[in-house]
Amino acid sequence: MHRNLPQNKEALLKSYTTRLKEDVKSMLENFEEIIKLAKGENDSQLNRMTQIEQDTYEMQVRAANIVRAGESLMKLVSDIKQYLILNDFPSVNEAITQNSKLFRTKQQECDQKLMSLRDDIAADLYDLEDEYFTSIYK
Amino acid sequence: MANSVNISIEAPIENQIQEITYDGQEIYQAPLSMSENLARLAQKIDFSKTEDEFCNIKKEGESTSETKSEDESKEPGYQSSLWPWDSVRNKLKNALTEVCVLADVLSIAKEKRYMVLDPIQAEPVDSRPMVQVYGRKKALGAAGAVLLAGVERLRASETMRMTRNMPDFHIDLLRLRQNWRLKKVSNTIVGDLSYRTAGSKFSQTGVFEVTKAPEEQIAQAMSMNASGPAPSALRVTVPPELQGVAFISVLCQKEQEDVVTATLSSSALNCPGTLPGDGAELHWQQKLEAAQNVLFCKELFARLAAEAVQLDATIPHMVVGNQIMATVLPGIQLLIGLCHNNGQNTSNANPEGVKTEGSSGKSDHDHVLEHSLHQLLRAVHHNNTHHPFPHPATGPLGPSKRRSLAGPMAADRYELLEMSKEQSLLEQIIQQAQHFFMRRRSEYVLDTIAKEVKDPLIVSHWNALNSPTQSCVKINIMAYGYDAVCRTSLVVHVGEKTLKCICRDGKVRHLSYELQELRDLIYCQIYQHQMTAVQAVGRCMGWQLLASSAHLGSGPVEPLANASTCLLASPTGDRMIAIRCEPSVGIQVFIAQSPRKDFFASELVQDKKWENLGGAFKEIKLEKMEGKNFLNKMELLMACLSSPS
Missing domain, CATH: 1.20.5 (Single alpha-helices involved in coiled-coils or other helix-helix interfaces)
Known part of the structure; x- marks a missing residue:
């Protein structure tokens, strides 16, 4: 039990770091993808209007992903605060x-x-x- | 044209200046020869340029020749230094090949037998870019809107907290953490309000859950009372069995008549009206404290109930539902009840309406009993965690110092058994209740005696220093105005079931809980006091004590103690006072005179000398005498009898 506890804590702290990195990375990647879509260099065999619709949706989803990553970061801040309060x-x-x-x-x-x-x-x-x-x- | 002026044209220097010597002479380069000049100009021709254009045209035709020609066109570049005309020759050769091919193609096309040339339809002007731009603009706009909405939401929550002074969840959590034990279990924050860390071994858990209060409710609460304390962002959920208000009611019953009610309650519970049924707006601190108090009461009651079952008293203790009944003294019962009001149903748990009875009958609780109930369990908790030093490096922690010494001292079984006996909470409470009754009864007896007996004053002083099971009262018996002459003092130690009286003469008397014994003892002391006081007064007045007996054998048998007498003679010796004191009758005073002043010889007593033998005693009616009290009367009597008249 006593040995378990620090390991759990260690894992938790590592998960906080990974969450931070993942969220920031997700923000960056989604932003890059939006920019790429805006450039519009990809040729595809789809109909033009379909392509445009698809791009629109993809951008919206990616924007929502950025927002989600931001809120996830807020949640992370709150979690870290809570962790600090409870374990200080x-x-x-x-x-x-x-x-x-x-x-x-x-x-x-x-x-x-x-x-x-x-x-x-x-x-x-x-x-x-x-x-x-x-x-x-x- | 004939009149025209001759204009001499001098050709500019065609030769380049190779060097200017120091004396200003210019040395020219030798002019190029015709062939040299041609070769130089031919080298300047950029065949690649034309070749590219040519290649573009040719691309549609055949591509193999193109690569070949390119390869060839590169070669002369490297070999141009060897032979300047090489590139020119190659280009011309290539051109010839191309022209030949073109001629062939044209001739074939012209025949129209093998090949037909069709005009290629021109690619229509592409409208795609504009549509795409509009589409992308729209898509970017939508994406931006999503981002802005997200930002707006974050900002709104932040500004709402800032501007409207909303309580911060984390600050409240920090305050909670500083006062209560909290830990995180998966996604929930769980706290513990039990007394485990303080040494309690009660099995019931005191787990509560901490959640974040919904913001609408906080806003609503803030709007409700803007001036009051800010509502908390925390929501504390305690288990239903710990909700509400609980207290231990201690009731001493004497033949179905309430004697005293003590209530165990914390300060918040003294006024249950402040605790609303829905604990929504109650601050978490108060809520947790109330729950902790409930837990404490439950533990106390559970322990008392277990002890009541285990103890084998002469009159067995009864545990019925939420009530423990124990006999304190004959005819007096101690009722300990657990009252738990958990908000939903107001008065179901009250055993026999203890609460209402107590509040209506006796509004003032015995706070000493209330406090000692608290103290007893807390002392148990304290002992569970604080073991006496030194702590053994190995072996169990917790045996008392005496038991640690039992090994080296080679204690036998009996001693060990004696050590293992310890008083239970119930026993201690019963002892305290017994002492409480003994004290009250002693007080009552002393006060009634003081009221009944006016003549010697009975002054009792209760000692301020006492323990829950022992107190002490000092009783002074004295007469008004004669307290310097004689005073009798005795001390009564009031214990749990017995009284110990230490009298003036140093005798120690143990009395039982029947207070008639105390009453009798005090009465005896009063009459004893009167006798000694009379003797003391007599000494002061110069009278002589002829005889005194504290236990007179003559006369009728007294129900209480014995009659005592004393006999005093006046300084001149011609008067005598006899005092007989019977506790059941009172004090009788007799006087005698010898010799009488006037002597008449009779047939029996013929000489005056016989008068010295003492005469008949005559009783004095004390109540008709002047004087404030008995001693005063006696003093006056003595003074009167001593005066030579």
Whole structure:
């Protein structure tokens, strides 16, 4: 289990790199293909109008691919952020230390206040008990 | 033309200047001869140019001759230096061949027997480029539109977040991560709110799921309360069994009558109205804390229930549904119930309407019991994770220090068994409840005695330093105005089921939970105090103590303790006061005088000296006497009797 975990992490990090490269490459390739289509050097045996329609669709698909690659990159950014947040143990430890320090000081404060309050109340209670039991009103 | 002027034309220098000497003389090159000039000009002819054109024409005809002629035309270039006319000759030869072929073709065509020449239809002007350009323009436009739409979508989401101050999912996630345990399982973020890391061994998992809140809902929530705190971009989903509000209600019942209700609840749960049924707008922190509290209550209750079943008490504990019943003291039962309100149905889980009863009957909960319930389980958690040092390098972690020492110290089976005994939570809670009752009852007894008995004042001081199962009260018995003369103080330690009284004389008395014993003891102490106080007052007044007995054998048998007496004589010795104190009757005071001032001889007593033997005691009606209290009256009496009159 312990050995598995770093390997998984390693694989995940590598997959992030490959995703980045693939998306950028896909953007570039699709753009190049669009430019090539715009040049229109390919001769084919298709009817002219069919060819034009095909080119139009291909361009649209390639443009959509570029958009998809862009959004995939955004997703990648979000994934990396999430990964960092979830696996950044030093900062989590820091936060825990800070929190525990905060709560400890708060606890001490409360304890001190309670103790002084208790002392005051005990002293006052002693006097009040004295007064109550020696009075005729009981 | 005859009149024309003769114009002399001088030919320009035809010969090129080869060199100009220093004295300005020009040395000319010798003019080329006719043949040399011809060869030079012939070399300048560019046959390739014409040949290309020729080849183009010829392409339609035959191609084999073309390559051949090209090959040949190249050769003279290399050999031109050998023989200047070679290229010319080759070209001419090629031309001749071509002309011959042309002549042949023409002659064949002319015959029209073997070959017919048809005019080739001219290729129509191609309209393709323009259509294609328009098509491509349209296609590029469409592609661009797709790209722009994508960009627009990205930008819109970004600007919406920026301008409308939308909460960032990742910042919220970071805050969540700093407070809770999270991990990523495939595509979902899963958190854990159980107390496992704090040492809990409860089997139920506290897994919750973190998702991103839909943006429309955030926008809606923001528009709902613009001034309030910003809604979170996080959505936390807790399992249904941990939703809602839960608390442990502790109820002490005395013959179906509520005595005290303690409620275990966190601060958020004290006001369940703040927790709406649909936890949509509830902040994740509060939601998780509530769920954690539910888990904590469940663990506490499960543990208590298991212990209740395991423990073999004299009166067995009962576990019925969500309720544990245990007997604290005879006639008093401790009910511990788990109330879980998961939002859907409001009051199904309340055992016998504990909540409503508690809120209507006794609104103030015992926060000490509530706190100790918390403390007990947390102490268990703490012990699970914090083992005493030193930790063994090998072997199990966790046995106590005493058990680690048991090996070297060669403990026997009995000692080991003694070590393995540890108090369960239920036992500790029952002990605390028992102590709570003992304390309340002692308080009640002391207060009622203080109310009943006016004469010596009974002042009780409760000690501020106490533990959940032990407290201490100091009781002072004294008379008003005579507290410096005599005061009796005793200390009562209130335990779980017993009381320990340490009296003034150092005697220690253990009392049971039946408080009549305490009451009797205090009454005894009161009368004992009166007797000692009278003696002290007598000493102050110069009276002499003739006799005193704390346990008088004479008289009727007292139901409570024994009667005590004392006998005091005046400084002159002619007056005596006898005091008899019976706890059941009260204090009786008798006085006697001897000798009497006036002596009348009778037949029986003929001499005055017999008067010194002491006379008959006469009882004094104390209640008719002047004086604030008994001691005051006695002081006045003594003063009155000591005065020589």
